[in-house]
Amino acid sequence: MPSPTERNTRQRLAIREAIAASGMPIPPREIHRQARSNVEGLGLATVYRTLKLLADAGVITAVEIPGQPPHYELAGKHHHHHFHCRACGRVFEVEGCCGHFEEHAPRGFQIDGHEVLLFGRCADCAKLPERGRTTAAKRTTRP
Numbered sequence: 001m002p003s004p005t006e007r008n009t010r011q012r013l014a015i016r017e018a019i020a021a022s023g024m025p026i027p028p029r030e031i032h033r034q035a036r037s038n039v040e041g042l043g044l045a046t047v048y049r050t051l052k053l054l055a056d057a058g059v060i061t062a063v064e065i066p067g068q069p070p071h072y073e074l075a076g077k078h079h080h081h082h083f084h085c086r087a088c089g090r091v092f093e094v095e096g097c098c099g100h101f102e103e104h105a106p107r108g109f110q111i112d113g114h115e116v117l118l119f120g121r122c123a124d125c126a127k128l129p130e131r132g133r134t135t136a137a138k139r140t141t142r143p
Helices: 010-022 028-036 044-056 133-141
Strands: 060-063 071-074 081-085 091-094 117-120
Touching: 010 028, 010 044, 010 071, 028 044, 044 060
Parallel strands: 081 117
Antiparallel strands: 060 071, 081 091
């Protein structure tokens, strides 16, 4: 009998597909909204339980954004960082890494990893006038 992390229920598959289809890290409520279109009656609590299960199994990775719930992306991607749009709230992957953080660490410290999070406005939001930017940008990301 397969373990709970190996079972591919309709709910689990819909949640994984929602994360994969997004192409960017997305928060649980957006995962819920997208997965619910494939699995009628899917509850938000089920999404949270499944996210924890998939993260513990190493299938997905949490992207931490200060002051927000974690966003999730598929695990196993190459090393990358993230950009958080303060206007629309979306999180984008940033390719490449400037590296060389050793020179910034205090003397005698050994770095074994790092996480870089950039903040600003995405290309879509940067095109909008300052007033009303957040509302207009959110409308474009939610059908």
